[in-house]
Amino acid sequence: MAGLFSSTVTPTERRRAFRDGLNSGRIQRMPGAFSPLVARAIQEAGFEGVYVSGAVVAADLALPDIGLTTLSEVAHRSSQIARVTDLPVLVDADTGFGEPMSAARTISELEDAGVAGCHLEDQVNPKRCGHLDGKEVVPVELMLRRITAAVNERRDDQFVICARTDAAGVEGIDAAIERAKAYADAGADLIFTEALHTPADFEKFRSAVDVPLLANMTEFGKSDLLSAGQLEELGFNAVIYPVTTLRIAMGQVEEALGEIAATGTQAGWVDRMQHRSRLYELLRYNEYNAFDQQVFTYSADSYQPTFTR
Known part of the structure; x- marks a missing residue:
């Protein structure tokens, strides 16, 4: 971190490091940062990446996680965080802040913000917190259009596009697995499996899907709080702790x-x-x-x- 005002590691280098980490066989641990200073502490603590949670950006603005934040708010906070760390930064981009054309613009804005990647989800817009009941998911065809638009807009081929599926809690794990396969075929580099419950659920997903997988270890949610070591043994490639630092601080x-x-x-x-x-x-x-x-x-x-x- 040689630069005083911005990292000297280029966005492309950090994106490449994220991809290499996902394929390294070692799980990439990514705590959530609610501020740039927390991102710096995450790097000094020895983690592999930083996560920017949409729920945390909303909470920091005293708003619930129901799709009220805007692309400009999320991109601005993401840029501030990416500036101060050499680590790859993964950003929660909700549903892409609209429909397919908005998802494409989201990729452009987040590339400009210097982050390593983002995830788009298959919830109905406006979305709900992934660990609450009452979620709705869009038809597969609409999510495929979101992903395709995002992939087509990407200028740096190292930028990681992650597809999140909330279908396990709505349509069941088998449906979520089929969605994940379709999303990977559409060009998603990483699959975020939201709100699985037990180690057996994670294992079932891993055995069925042949792309890197990300687990969400959020507190007070649907999932058992598995350790990074357990998730690595199950074959998962990355894990996020999205709201942990904010909850501790608050x-x-x-x-x-x-x-x-x-x-x-x-x-x-x-x-x-x-x-x-x-x-x-x-x-x-x-x-x-x-x-x-x-x-x-x-x-x-x-x-x-x-x-x-």
């Missing part, structure tokens, strides 16, 4: 605010906070100061502004 924030409201002081929380020195370390304060000292070389006495009449 849980601590609410608890601390309650205590401060009750006691009038944050003193009891000081030992549980990230220390200022660690925050400065993540922010790379020393490197910015060194850069500033190199370029800010004039003194007030020697600087003579030029005035024009």
Whole structure:
């Protein structure tokens, strides 16, 4: 991460690294980042990638995950996150923010944002959280048009287009498997199998589908919380933890605010906070100061502004 203001690893290099990781035999672990600073912490912790959750972008705007966020909001947050990390960034692009032509524009915008890939889902637009009941999925033919439009618009052939299917909770696992095969045939590089329940479900999906697979290990959802090692043994290629960092942060924030409201002081929380020195370390304060000292070389006495009449 040599650059102070942006990663020196190009988007294409990160996309290639993501593809290589998916085919490496080692599961790619991708925690969700609700801010650029969290993305930097994810890289420093040694993970293989960063995930940008649509539910988290919405929650950070105090909105529910029901398709209210816009492409520009998601692309902007994704660009901010991709800028600060060398890791591949995978983005939740919901249904493509519309129908096939909108899905094509989504690919263009997210390529420009510098991310490694995105996933499009087969829910009816506007969508619902994938682990809630009452979801609806579109006909296979419509999802194939979304994927085809996305593939045709892609300019960098390293950009990863992932197809998410929510059909397991609506039509059953067998139908979801058939959809996944069709989506792969249409050009999807990666399949996101949403809301499977047990290890047997994951194993059944893996044995039937011959493309890289992504698992969602979100808390309080339909799926058993399997470890990365378990998922790797089952043959899955990537795993996301979409809302984990936000839930941890907000849980601590609410608890601390309650205590401060009750006691009038944050003193009891000081030992549980990230220390200022660690925050400065993540922010790379020393490197910015060194850069500033190199370029800010004039003194007030020697600087003579030029005035024009």
